[in-house]
Amino acid sequence: MAKIKVTKVRSAINRTKRQKQTLEALGLKKIGQVVEHDATPNILGMVKKVEHLVSVEEA
Numbered sequence: 541m542a543k544i545k546v547t548k549v550r551s552a553i554n555r556t557k558r559q560k561q562t563l564e565a566l567g568l569k570k571i572g573q574v575v576e577h578d579a580t581p582n583i584l585g586m587v588k589k590v591e592h593l594v595s596v597e598e599a
Contacts, residue, residue, distance in 0.1 A: 542579040543599035548572065550593045562590050 548568040552560045566586055567575040576599055577583045587596055 543576055544579045544583070544587070545574055545576050545597050545599045546587060547574045547595045547597075548593060549595050552593065555593070559590050559593070562586050563593065566590075566594075568594065 546566055546568065548563065548571050551571060552563055563569075566577070566583075567573075579598075587594060
């Protein structure tokens with residue numbers, strides 16, 4: 541299965557509770573933090589919801 545690296549690049553301040561929870565579910569807490577996930581439809585959907593706060597690259 542393909543892997544993706546998700547990096548938090550913007551703050552979650554002044555964002556909706558749902559977006560904050562999505563970042564937390566992805567395992568992102570601090571700006572600059574990088575997590576690696578399988579590119580499943582669930583993960584890709586979560587990334588799509590917060591794409592303005594994160595950057596994504598294939599691993």
